[in-house]
Amino acid sequence: MLIGKIAPGGVRNSEITPRSVYLNRRHFMQGTAGAIALAALPASAATNERKKLEGVVKTNFEVSPDESLTKYDSVTGYNNFYEFGFDKDDPKANAGNLRTRPWTVKVDGHVAKPGTVDIDDLIKPHRLEERVYRHRCVEAWSMVVPWVGIPLKDIVERFEPTSSAKYVAFQTLLDPEQMPAQKRSSINWPYVEGLRIDEAVNPLTLMVVGLYGEVLPNQNGAPLRLVAPWKYGFKGIKSIVGIRFVEQLPPTTWNLLQPREYGFYANVNPKVDHPRWSQATERRIGEFRRRDTLMFNGYAEQVASLYAGMDLAENY
Amino acid sequence: MSSMRIPEFWLACVIKPSVFLASLLPLAWLAWGWSTDGLGANPIEATTRFLGDWALRFLLIALAVTPVRMLTAWNCLARFRRMLGLFAFAYAVLHLLSYIGLDQFFAWATIWAEIVKRTYITIGMLAVLCLIPLALTSTKGMVRRLGGKRWQKLHRLAYVAGVAGVIHFYMMVKADVREPLIYGAILTALFSIRLWNGRTRQVARPSVARKAKRA
Numbered sequence A: 001m002l003i004g005k006i007a008p009g010g011v012r013n014s015e016i017t018p019r020s021v022y023l024n025r026r027h028f029m030q031g032t033a034g035a036i037a038l039a040a041l042p043a044s045a046a047t048n049e050r051k052k053l054e055g056v057v058k059t060n061f062e063v064s065p066d067e068s069l070t071k072y073d074s075v076t077g078y079n080n081f082y083e084f085g086f087d088k089d090d091p092k093a094n095a096g097n098l099r100t101r102p103w104t105v106k107v108d109g110h111v112a113k114p115g116t117v118d119i120d121d122l123i124k125p126h127r128l129e130e131r132v133y134r135h136r137c138v139e140a141w142s143m144v145v146p147w148v149g150i151p152l153k154d155i156v157e158r159f160e161p162t163s164s165a166k167y168v169a170f171q172t173l174l175d176p177e178q179m180p181a182q183k184r185s186s187i188n189w190p191y192v193e194g195l196r197i198d199e200a201v202n203p204l205t206l207m208v209v210g211l212y213g214e215v216l217p218n219q220n221g222a223p224l225r226l227v228a229p230w231k232y233g234f235k236g237i238k239s240i241v242g243i244r245f246v247e248q249l250p251p252t253t254w255n256l257l258q259p260r261e262y263g264f265y266a267n268v269n270p271k272v273d274h275p276r277w278s279q280a281t282e283r284r285i286g287e288f289r290r291r292d293t294l295m296f297n298g299y300a301e302q303v304a305s306l307y308a309g310m311d312l313a314e315n316y
Numbered sequence B: 001m002s003s004m005r006i007p008e009f010w011l012a013c014v015i016k017p018s019v020f021l022a023s024l025l026p027l028a029w030l031a032w033g034w035s036t037d038g039l040g041a042n043p044i045e046a047t048t049r050f051l052g053d054w055a056l057r058f059l060l061i062a063l064a065v066t067p068v069r070m071l072t073a074w075n076c077l078a079r080f081r082r083m084l085g086l087f088a089f090a091y092a093v094l095h096l097l098s099y100i101g102l103d104q105f106f107a108w109a110t111i112w113a114e115i116v117k118r119t120y121i122t123i124g125m126l127a128v129l130c131l132i133p134l135a136l137t138s139t140k141g142m143v144r145r146l147g148g149k150r151w152q153k154l155h156r157l158a159y160v161a162g163v164a165g166v167i168h169f170y171m172m173v174k175a176d177v178r179e180p181l182i183y184g185a186i187l188t189a190l191f192s193i194r195l196w197n198g199r200t201r202q203v204a205r206p207s208v209a210r211k212a213k214r215a
Helices: A019-029 A032-040 A042-047 A090-097 A119-123 A152-158 A253-257 A300-307 B008-035 B043-072 B075-103 B108-117 B119-136 B140-146 B148-155 B157-172 B178-201 B208-214
Strands: A056-058 A104-109 A115-118 A128-136 A141-151 A167-172 A192-196 A206-211 A225-227 A240-246 A281-284
Touching: A104 A119, A115 A119, A128 A206, A141 A152, A152 A206, B008 B043, B008 B075, B043 B075, B043 B157, B043 B178, B075 B119, B075 B157, B108 B119, B119 B148, B119 B157, B140 B148, B148 B157, B157 B178
Parallel strands: A056 A128, A104 A240, A141 A281
Antiparallel strands: A104 A115, A128 A141, A141 A206, A167 A192, A167 A240, A206 A225
16 A cells, blocks of 8 residues: 555655556466456456555554444444445445545645545555444444544644634535436435534544554445544545535535434434434444443543534534 | 136145245245354344335235236136235234334334334334234134124225335435335335226126125
């Protein structure tokens, strides 16, 4: 992986070897089997391979000792990523064809430095951190995932938001050819999400590019996804192509679909039930008995102050 | 279409046992899944959903017997109706037990609160409750004791259970409502065939009433 290794002399990545050629050459050098697989399945098979990320720094973001990491196969095989199908095993089965390079992210709105940035240029200036976070789905299951990413705060600051930037709105890729379930109209694609600006720059909020020390698998939202661990998983928008700084509260996909069930904030809260099920407990994937759900998913110390004085039953 | 003539021996000794064994296949698949860790990352949820799916499927299959007879005059199908209905009941009970025992681990206070509070669970419970008297009165003796007419009236609850089952499924789905809608469409079609047949042709009403009288 190129991440963490900045090309010397300010030479842009694009001026050196095209990434696809570079990757193909690596695969070729990995042996005949790889070469044969590549010949048979050009771009698609390559994207499903596991690639280690270099220069990842471990941080002290950890969970309690009685919580262990969720198995890699579960983290990457049990996903809600409706662009690739509505069942939990659909994303893994259908996301192989997503082309995550070249990939650009358009940053605009109330910022001093808007622009369309290549994903590698977006990542390159930053140190990659591994953070072990609890991941709580609104469907009352949860995981513990070693994400690799960059604090969103560091990225946000590069674009110099103005004082009018009260919210950050994110958008997923819209491409029904690559994301087959976007051909269905049950959701108004593309998927959109948003955070209040103070939530976005909270030290916990992470722009994720990997997990388990490896490049983020497509089914987990490659090449770039959001992780705000005190919120329900659906806030963690995947395969991001747009970041817009806005003044008004931005629309969010699940809220548009079922406003009574999914709010803008979507903070994990055992006391505020989903209308159709309790949020008091959760099933940790890989465990038999349910666990009690923690306020703000166990991150109250870091984020409770963001919501001081707010009625959380009202602002769910 | 003429009525199929299948020798009694085949019906009683080959076809019926085969249908019985085939109806156990989903359970075998589930047991295989548990023993090989093949039910995915969330086997408890997979089990509950799988059993619920099959409860609804068997209910629809059992409910299809009479309409199919009306359309085709394959009267021998009536021989399978009770068994299929009992399988629907069995899968529905297992579905409920999976929710109680595996999903909630016998947290009775929570379970009761959920049944009362969550409309989709309330409706699901209603479906199971509807099936209980049907299972209890499924024997020949009970048909006789109730009398055909009353037995038939009671067993219309199967349609209530079907409607409740489809609504229960529809309500628990987050966004992709295609599958519950398909079940709903099948149920509507089955009911329409009965109504249409009852109004226009008056042919081959289920013979339970007559059989009961003869018995």
